[in-house]
Amino acid sequence: MQRRTLLKVVGAAAVGLAGCSESGSTATETPTPTPTVGPSETLVEMTDSLKFVPETVEISVGDTVVWETVGSVAHSVTAYEDDLPAGADYFASGEFDSESAARQDYPVGSVGPDETYTHTFETAGEYPYFCIPHESGMVGTVVVE
Known part of the structure; x- marks a missing residue:
C-alpha cells in the first residue's frame, strides 16, 4: 500500500469518517442514528x-x-x-x-x-x-x- 493511501485510510478511521476518495477529499461524518420518519x-x-x-x-x-x-x-x-x-x-x-x-x-x-x-x-x-x-x-x- 502506498504511503499516501495508507495515511488516508488511517486518518479516516481515526476520526470515524466513512472513507476517502482518490482526490484526497474525505467523506462527511455519519451522524448519530435517529428514527427515520418516512411516508408510513x-x-x-x-x-x-x-x-x-x-x-x-x-x-x-x-x-x-x-x-x-x-x-x-x-x-x-x-x-x-x-x-x-x-x-x-x-x-x-x-x-x-x-x-x-x-x-x-x-x-x-x-x-x-x-x-x-x-x-x-x-x-x-x-x-x-x-x-x-x-x-x-x-x-x-x-x-x-
Whole structure:
C-alpha cells in the first residue's frame, strides 16, 4: 500500500469518517442514528413539559408511530386497553401484553432521553394512550383510518 493511501485510510478511521476518495477529499461524518420518519411513519415527541406532541395523530392502516423522548424526563407509551378498537393488538413501551402488566412493572418499559418506542397499527379505529407516571395530563390518541 502506498504511503499516501495508507495515511488516508488511517486518518479516516481515526476520526470515524466513512472513507476517502482518490482526490484526497474525505467523506462527511455519519451522524448519530435517529428514527427515520418516512411516508408510513409518524413521529410523536415526548417532552419535559409532560406532553405528547402532537397529542393526536392520524395515520393509515399499516403505518407506524415512533415516539421519542426529546427531553431529560423518561416516559411510557401505554394504551388504554379497554378503549382499543375490537380486534386491535395491545401496545405499550416494554412490549407488555396488558395495561395492568405495564402499570405493575413500570419503570420497565420507560423510554429514556433520546430513546424511541415504535408500534405499527393494523386495525382502523381510535387508540387512546398515556404516560404511566404523568397520566394526569400526558395523554394522546392515534386515529387509524
